Amino acid sequence: MTEIGIEKLHVYAGLAAIDTAELFHGRGLDLERMDNIQQVRRSIGLGFEDPVTNAVAAARPIVDMLGDRKEAIEVLITSSESGIDYSKSIASYVHKYLGLGHRCRLLEVKQACYAATGALQLAAGYLASGLSPEAKVLVIATDVALVDARASYAEPATGFGAAAMLLGDQPEILRLDGGAFGMHSYEIMDSARPTPEADIADVDRSLFAYLDCLSRSFADYCSRVTSADYTSTFDQLCLHTPFAGLVKAAHRKMMRESGVSDPAAIAADFARRIEPSLVYPRQVGNLCSGSLYLALASLIDNRPDDAPARVGLFSYGSGCSAEFFSGVIDAASHAALRPFTLREQLARRTPLSFDQYTELLHANLAAIVPARDREIELEPYQQFLPRQRGPLLALRRVSGFHRHYEWI
Amino acid sequence: MARPESLKLVLNTIAANVAATMPGVEAAAVSIDRTLSSYGCNSIDRADIVWRTLDDLQLDISVVEFSGVADIRGLAELLCRYLEAP
Numbered sequence: 001m002t003e004i005g006i007e008k009l010h011v012y013a014g015l016a017a018i019d020t021a022e023l024f025h026g027r028g029l030d031l032e033r034m035d036n037i038q039q040v041r042r043s044i045g046l047g048f049e050d051p052v053t054n055a056v057a058a059a060r061p062i063v064d065m066l067g068d069r070k071e072a073i074e075v076l077i078t079s080s081e082s083g084i085d086y087s088k089s090i091a092s093y094v095h096k097y098l099g100l101g102h103r104c105r106l107l108e109v110k111q112a113c114y115a116a117t118g119a120l121q122l123a124a125g126y127l128a129s130g131l132s133p134e135a136k137v138l139v140i141a142t143d144v145a146l147v148d149a150r151a152s153y154a155e156p157a158t159g160f161g162a163a164a165m166l167l168g169d170q171p172e173i174l175r176l177d178g179g180a181f182g183m184h185s186y187e188i189m190d191s192a193r194p195t196p197e198a199d200i201a202d203v204d205r206s207l208f209a210y211l212d213c214l215s216r217s218f219a220d221y222c223s224r225v226t227s228a229d230y231t232s233t234f235d236q237l238c239l240h241t242p243f244a245g246l247v248k249a250a251h252r253k254m255m256r257e258s259g260v261s262d263p264a265a266i267a268a269d270f271a272r273r274i275e276p277s278l279v280y281p282r283q284v285g286n287l288c289s290g291s292l293y294l295a296l297a298s299l300i301d302n303r304p305d306d307a308p309a310r311v312g313l314f315s316y317g318s319g320c321s322a323e324f325f326s327g328v329i330d331a332a333s334h335a336a337l338r339p340f341t342l343r344e345q346l347a348r349r350t351p352l353s354f355d356q357y358t359e360l361l362h363a364n365l366a367a368i369v370p371a372r373d374r375e376i377e378l379e380p381y382q383q384f385l386p387r388q389r390g391p392l393l394a395l396r397r398v399s400g401f402h403r404h405y406e407w408i
Numbered sequence: 409m410a411r412p413e414s415l416k417l418v419l420n421t422i423a424a425n426v427a428a429t430m431p432g433v434e435a436a437a438v439s440i441d442r443t444l445s446s447y448g449c450n451s452i453d454r455a456d457i458v459w460r461t462l463d464d465l466q467l468d469i470s471v472v473e474f475s476g477v478a479d480i481r482g483l484a485e486l487l488c489r490y491l492e493a494p
Contacts, residue, residue: 033450036451186472188472188475203451205474205475207451207452209471212470246452253456253459256460257463
């Protein structure tokens with residue numbers, strides 16, 4: 001069977017960030033609860049950024065690396081909770097600004113933080129079918145944040161940015177274990193984005209659903225991979241990371257269900273198998289359906305060695321739908337990720353004070369609010385642009401609902 | 409209405425898990441008339457306590473069933489319903 005998986009992976013995590021402590025102080029939040037979310041800082045958008053610019057920023061380094069071979073990309077899927085039109089996809093704009101070929105299917109998918117994984121698995125099936133040899137699929141998870149003080153403790157944990165994955169039959173980043181997956185879905189109103197201006201969430205219900213779906217999707221995985229064991233089959237684990245504290249609780253639950261109840265043993269296992277995947281998410285915040293792939297990038301960049309390792313991955317999207325699947329990483333994964341210098345990108349973000357953050361909020365909360373006509377000035381954001389940067393795509397105006405971007 | 413013996417078992421289990429999760433809280437101090445939040449439980453603590461209780465009682469309950477639970481009494485009554493189900 002042909003090996004299918006992620007060939008290239010790049011994450012764009014914004015140009016600016018605010019420390020969690022700064023945000024907690026500014027909002028007057030209980031500092032003792034910082035331990036619960038275990039977040040260090042979060043990425044913040046600038047007023048000319050939106051899900052299209054984020055997606056292009058994530059995918060462009062991959063497409064540039066391909067050169068003429070980008071013509072092999074015959075499916076472009078954007079996964080987003082930050083839709084900009086009820087009909088026209090984010091992918092249609094991304095296709096234009098990435099300069100992709102005309103022989104390409106364009107799709108936008110939506111199922112909260114799960115959709116990119118659904119797209120990845122459907123694309124993997126397509127690629128494995130052999131119907132279009134040497135085809136590539138580009139999946140981009142892209143979102144903007146719509147949180148402010150009303151979100152309470154969810155505000156410090158929310159991320160901004162995009163994760164782009166090139167899928168094909170030369171998987172350097174992650175070789176998928178074909179046919180090894182488990183799913184669990186049902187209808188529940190745990191969190192949602194019913195308007196383009198705000199999220200709603202029942203935190204307890206969402207945590208419960210996440211934990212429930214982890215157990216049940218893993219059980220479904222075991223129905224296909226009958227020898228699977230949570231404690232021993234996977235050298236590493238990556239879980240969808242709304243905040244690191246939830247991942248810790250989820251792992252604790254799974255270990256107990258697998259017969260391991262000693263707190264010290266659970267903590268040691270967490271440190272070994274999961275902690276490397278949390279380094280970047282703690283710096284960015286919840287990247288929605290890109291969160292799992294930010295965790296994967298973090299794992300590859302931060303684990304102590306490059307030996308071949310089987311990774312268990314869990315994706316959860318509110319509403320809800322979840323999947324547990326697996327794949328293999330090795331030294332080639334690190335080599336493939338290194339050129340994108342994610343650690344350095346995160347370090348280059350401009351640090352924001354709380355006052356600067358609140359000044360940016362008004363424009364950020366309007367990022368996907370429909371507007372027939374709009375002009376976006378760049379001058380207010382010049383001070384936040386890193387000195388070292390490549391070309392950036394910026395939303396400059398909306399005319400008759402048509403979005404117009406420029407490279408700056 | 410839950411049978412008294414079921415309610416006692418469920419409450420004792422919840423109380424034991426609250427005490428195991430929250431430093432400084434004695435199981436005997438956990439009251440059916442309060443909420444988990446009132447004992448200082450954050451969202452992770454509440455999830456931990458509920459899942460441990462479900463494990464201890466060997467109950468398998470859909471997440472959707474917890475939607476209307478607002479306090480320890482509501483939680484206990486829900487668990488009793490499943491405990492006593494034929």
